[in-house]
Amino acid sequence: MPIVPRLFTAALALLLAGCAATPGPAPVSSETTTAGTEQLSDQDLQAKWWTWAASSPENRSPVVDDTGQWCAENQPEDVWFFAGTFGGTVDRRCKMPAGRPLAGPALNLMSTAEGCAQFMADAKGSVTLDGQLLELRRIAPVAVAYQAARGNVVGQREGRVTGQGCGLWAWIPPLKSGEHELLVKGSSGTFSTTARYLFTVSSAG
Structure with missing residues (x-):
């Protein structure tokens, strides 16, 4: 995905191609959790993020959301994900609980190993938090495996999906209560x- 947090115009075609068998290490499941602020592995991070991105239909998807009203949709309990877009610019206002790390891609892709290599050869991105470049x-x-819900916005069939995941990713420790600006470009x-996020972090957690 963009991503946002994901895919570019041809990415859906690459995404579908990514479902074909591709030699490589065995994919991991998307059920792995993280304790505290410990970073997830490359596989686990992408598996959890893609499961989140593919868990909602288009009319409730935080990936195509252009206001931030669906930021909290299907967020896991141990991390708070953000996303880019399918192309273009959005401004999102979100409320989120304190105590969770933030994670997401400046841009990313689910494809074949060859498709990812081509995509990453020209990949550029940045994530800026409160004016500070991360x-x-x-x-x-x-190799990544994730779960896709029926009618998901990434255009995949319902059930377990496998492919090769790649991208430029950010992992941000839990934010202090108050307001924060996150700017994601790729x-x-x-x-x-x-994608520009304006977060209001609740002290209640």
Whole structure:
């Protein structure tokens, strides 16, 4: 996905191609959790994020949301995900509980190993929190398995989906209560995405 948090115009075709058998390490499940603020592995992070992104239909999807009203939709209990877009720019206002790390891609893709390699060769991205540029994790193609719900926005069949995941990812420790601005930008080839988040973090957690 964009991602946002995901795919560029041809990405859905690549995503579908990614369902074909691709030699590589065995995919991991999307059920792994993280304790506290410990970072997830490249596989676990992408598996959990794609399961989240594919858990909602288009009319409730935080990936295509252009206001932030669906930010909290199907968020896991141990991390709070953000997303880019399918292309273009959005502004989202969200409320989130304190105590959870933030994670998401500047841009990302689910494809084949070859598709990911081509995508990442021209991939550029940034994530800025409250004016501070964050270091991103560059994830090369790794085998990933995730769960897709019926009618999901990523266009996959319902059930377990496998492919090679890649992208530029951010992992952010839990935010202090109050307001924060997150600016997510990514590009690869002719695709570009920008998502601006205004978070209100509750002290109640």
